[in-house]
Amino acid sequence: MVRGLFFKLGYPLLLIFGWVFRIRKDKVQRFLIDVNNRLVRRSKRSPAKRLLLLLPHCLQRSECNIKITFNIFNCEGCGKCEIKDFVEIAKAHGLDLFIATGGTIARRIVVDTKPEAIVAVACERDLSSGVIDTYPLPLLGIINERPHGPCFNTRVDIEKVRDALAFFASNAK
Template sequence: MLKSLNNFSVRLRRTRCKPEELLLLFSSCLQRSKCDCNLADSLANCRRCGQCVVKDLLDLADEYGCHAFIATGGRLAAQRARDPKIKAIVAVACSKELSEGIRATFPKPVLAQELCTPNGPCKDTRVNVEEVRKAVEFFLR
């Protein structure tokens, strides 16, 4: 419920930012569990093989010129989101992490996209990349 109210509120505020001020923040559970790339060290380690949605999110960040960050936990995500150079955030995570992140980064505008968990929580999760694209475009219009 917090996610829906937050997204409604953010859209009403009509916040806009430059690409370099936008953070695309997503959960590490979007990475394929059998992948041997260490994305926590650097997203440049991703081979962009297409076996998980991380490739699509990185392509999206490259296309629009915004920052991308994969979070292995809520504290790390909040720390990155609090960077003063970041003016707006598109966050992709589970409901619990999104709620905590929205509270931790307030008053920064966060458009939250909840991931789906076809294989149970925290493993090989997915997200609708077109919805993430719409959120990115909202801030950059």
């Protein structure tokens, strides 16, 4: 309920506040993601039986010739990016694992897989809209690192993803 009120009232007010005081939109979006993650972690819930791990296509190295956008399990596991690690994690824990090329595809994946909880990796813009679009589903968002600029050879701290998955897998009290 607190999350819902925050999304309906707090976030629009934050955007206006940010605009008035010339705070960059990505900082406001990062704040939304942080507040969402704190509220989700504070909630009491049973372990999620259907857990979705949603990743952006830009985690794949640009020089890779393997097409993984529609089937991440096509990854050949060369180790040049983190995709191999996520495939191993998904197989070991029976997770639904998908790559999304954008928000529309991500929303379709959520509708098709019907998860009980979501761990999503993306940029601030995609995560903030995803957090709002998937409410009331619990979603923990992890912002990707962009050492080469947006949407190109991005990275993510795998330990943050493991921690988020562990939160949903355990009895989160």
